[in-house]
Amino acid sequence: MNTLERYIIRRTAYAFTLTLAAMTGVVWATQALRQLDLVTSKGQTIVQFIGITMLALPFLIVTVAPFALMIGLILVLNALSGDSELIVIDASGGSRFLVLKPVMIFATIIMLIVASFSLYVAPAGLAQLRTEITRVRADLVANIVKPGKFINVEEGLTFHIRNRSGNGTLDGLLMHDTRDTDTAFTYQADSGNIVEAAGRTLLVMQNGTIQRRPKQQGDISIVRFQSYAFDLSNLIPEAGEPVYKASERSTKTLFQPPGNDFYSLRYPERLRAEVHERFSLPLYCLSFALIVFAFLGIARTTRQGRGVAIVGAILGCVLLRTTGFGVTAISNDSLALYTMRYVVPVVGGGLALMSILRGHQGKQSQSLQRLQLKIGDWIEAISNRLNKNRAGSTT
Secondary structure: OOHHHHHHHHHHHHHHHHHHHHHHHHHHHHHHHHOHHHHHOOOOOHHHHHHHHHHHHHHHHHHHHHHHHHHHHHHHHHHHHHOOHHHHHHHOOOOOHHHHHHHHHHHHHHHHHHHHHHHHHHHHHHHHHHHHHHHHHOOHHHHOOOEOOOEEEEOOEEEEEEEEOOOOOEEEEEEEEOOOOOEEEEEEEEEEEEEEEOOEEEEEEEEEEEEEEEOOOOOOEEEEEEEEEEEOHHHOOOOOOOOOOHHHOOHHHHHOOOOOOHHHHHOHHHHHHHHHHHHHOOHHHHHHHHHHHHHHOOOOOOHHHHHHHHHHHHHHHHHHHHHHHHHHHOOOOOHHHHHHHHHHHHHHHHHHHHHHHHHHOOOOOHHHHHHHHHHHHHHHHHHHHHHHHHHHHHO
């Protein structure tokens, strides 16, 4: 690669990385909040909570990456035009392909990364997330020990805790056990922790008392303790085998599902749809790059012209992806609709490439010109209305 290509790729990589980090972080935060109550109810630390929810990060990257690429290219190409670098290239007799080549090289790299995430990394992360969520839902503390409530774990055993701290400690613990045929036990402790030891699940209580009361006759005896372990192993429900959805299965499993798998036997169309989704999604990276370049790859001398081109590029990419979402939504196990998942990004990129080639030959697409003029009229009308409203509010 020459100096210009390295320069454009370096700037695009920087803008893409920052945009991807910001967008993925926002989406991850909204998704992580859904699991906040479920995961923290087990008493896990914030580090463990982040570790579990980060398993969905590869899937979020696959979804967000094409849009991050779009924004990164818009920022770079707009900066190149604003700094008159595109004008210098054009005035020196340089071809538009001098800029298009590094753009497509970078877009191809991102497409390959997204493809690897879509086919391998993201499904593995979602599968592990499903396993962790299943484990948490099978946990005693996550399901039945609620602060401020008396919970009947099973017949004759009642739990109550005042509070559960962020590090998993159970404060103000009370446990009443009447399962023994002769004696009722009441356990009180200032705090307690759930620990795993020697293959057993234990409730280790600190600084408390055990009251023993005969059910028929006899005096109550009270024993004080500094530390006491109560076995919870027979109370912990067994974590069932998690049922993996189509998006949580490996690509190999989608092609060759187990013969006795309930989900694959009941929803074979979902497995087929997921296969086509994984292979078609990376194509949007190339399509978005071509659309952005079709609007912003031309040297422009006015800020208004660049603004119109930016809006046009965003609208073109959003319209293309919305069409792809629509095709996915109406898929009904039809080969034609499965094919449309590939046709939409290919046609969108093809139309953008045709516009680029016509512009290179001095025959800018009339439809693209009309679209840019229409967008410019919309922007001007909105700007005039805002100025009019602002003037009216000041008078």
